[in-house]
Amino acid sequence: QVQLQESGPGLVKPSGTLSLTCAVSGGSISSSNWWSWVRQPPGKGLEWIGEIYHSGSTNYNPSLKSRVTISVDKSKNQFSLKLSSVTAADTAVYYCARFYLGELSTTDAFDIWGQGTMVTVSS
């Protein structure tokens, strides 16, 4: 079965760029699904960051769009997140997740999640 695993630095300096990768195993990133990033600040709720399709099409959270880039590497079966100009407000657990596309659009959902990785923005 498909599994997701996030990796990347756990500490990023203010004004720097946060970079994370999500490795997809047990299935192909070229399957008909969107691949997403979701974050959760400590003690707070979930915030969708953006998503990518294997074709390279992307959608981003408008509030983060100017700072976010999501890319896909089909040869490595992984996708990545870059968030620039980070501040303490970007400190969060970052999850990668599969947004499964069902037979009907109503049957879509985030059905598989990575375990999450904590990223702290601090000097």
Added chain:
Amino acid sequence: AIRMTQSPSSLSASTGDRVTITCRASQGISSYLAWYQQKPGKAPKLLIYAASTLQSGVPSRFSGSGSGTDFTLTISCLQSEDFATYYCQQYYSYFKTFGQGTKVEIK
């Protein structure tokens, strides 16, 4: 953005209780709604999609209902493993948004 508002933000209940959580969308989203359960230190787990369809492997004590702007998640007989935080999420818009969460605590 479509705003999702859950109520209550937290509740205390006992094992065996029937629990209902409400989620309201700021505009109509048809049945493009999912519910997730999250335990401390863990990733969210999909419970229900399409407002009322139970994800494979999820116990039948969980159920969802609603359409348009008003939705509910019901746990018919609360078990010890159900104490967690629950989130609703809309996918009517490409800009997916979550409710703020409802924490179910032990009374």
